[in-house]
Amino acid sequence: MNLVFxxxxxxxxxxxxxxxxxxxxxxxxxxxxxxxxxxxxxNTLQGNALLKAQYVFNKYGINCFSDDTGLEIEALNGAPGxxxxxxxxxxxxxxxxxxxxxxxxxxxxxxxxxxxxxxxxILDGNQYFFEGAIEGCITTEKMGIAGFxxxxxxxxxxxxxxxxxxxDDDKNKISHRAMAVHKLINFLSTQS
Ligand code: IMP
Numbered sequence: 139m140n141l142v143f144x145x146x147x148x149x150x151x152x153x154x155x156x157x158x159x160x161x162x163x164x165x166x167x168x169x170x171x172x173x174x175x176x177x178x179x180x181n182t183l184q185g186n187a188l189l190k191a192q193y194v195f196n197k198y199g200i201n202c203f204s205d206d207t208g209l210e211i212e213a214l215n216g217a218p219g220x221x222x223x224x225x226x227x228x229x230x231x232x233x234x235x236x237x238x239x240x241x242x243x244x245x246x247x248x249x250x251x252x253x254x255x256x257x258x259x260i261l262d263g264n265q266y267f268f269e270g271a272i273e274g275c276i277t278t279e280k281m282g283i284a285g286f287x288x289x290x291x292x293x294x295x296x297x298x299x300x301x302x303x304x305x306d307d308d309k310n311k312i313s314h315r316a317m318a319v320h321k322l323i324n325f326l327s328t329q330s
Contacts, residue, residue, distance in 0.1 A: 142170055144190040144204035149286045157310050157319045170198060181220055183208050187258035195260040203259040209288050212250040236291050249275040253314040257322050270317025285309055
């Protein structure tokens with residue numbers, strides 16, 4: 139089965155291809171010649187995931203899925219959450235976002251956090267959702283160079299290394315996105 143993953147983020151595309159293996163062929167937006175920025179205008183992960191997938195399905199008529207992920211930090215009342223990509227303002231880098239989180243958590247002992255991913259799939263015009271989450275905490279400094287986003291400051295529960303220090307292979311076995319993708323794969327397997 140051929141599916142479009144509605145993202146411009148090459149790192150996320152690589153992660154998803156890595157997790158999916160040879161179950162399905164995944165194209166991203168660049169592969170189908172879609173260069174527009176699809177604005178995330180809702181205030182939920184589910185809403186944003188759906189609007190990206192729906193945009194592609196409506197415009198290109200191709201079965202498509204999209205994901206939206208948020209980092210939720212307990213001591214910050216769930217922030218940055220749905221605003222994870224632009225927490226430090228727009229435009230901002232991964233470094234800016236991490237620095238803002240580290241600054242806000244300075245001196246705070248409750249560093250509990252979780253990553254949540256929602257995948258929206260549009261298959262033959264029907265909508266389906268798959269979720270994954272992982273608990274952990276925010277470190278006091280950045281550790282590791284792999285991955286992207288907040289990976290250098292997220293320590294998954296039960297591990298002694300951040301996502302960025304664990305590296306792609308180990309991250310992709312346990313991550314929020316991996317969990318949601320496995321649910322997607324299981325579902326798609328029942329469809330063909
Ligand atoms: P997106 O909307 O799914 O692209 O995710 C929003 C933001 O959350 C990204 O810009 C990253 O900063 C962050 N993010 C998403 N997934 C991950 C991850 O697996 N590790 C670290 N940060 C992530």
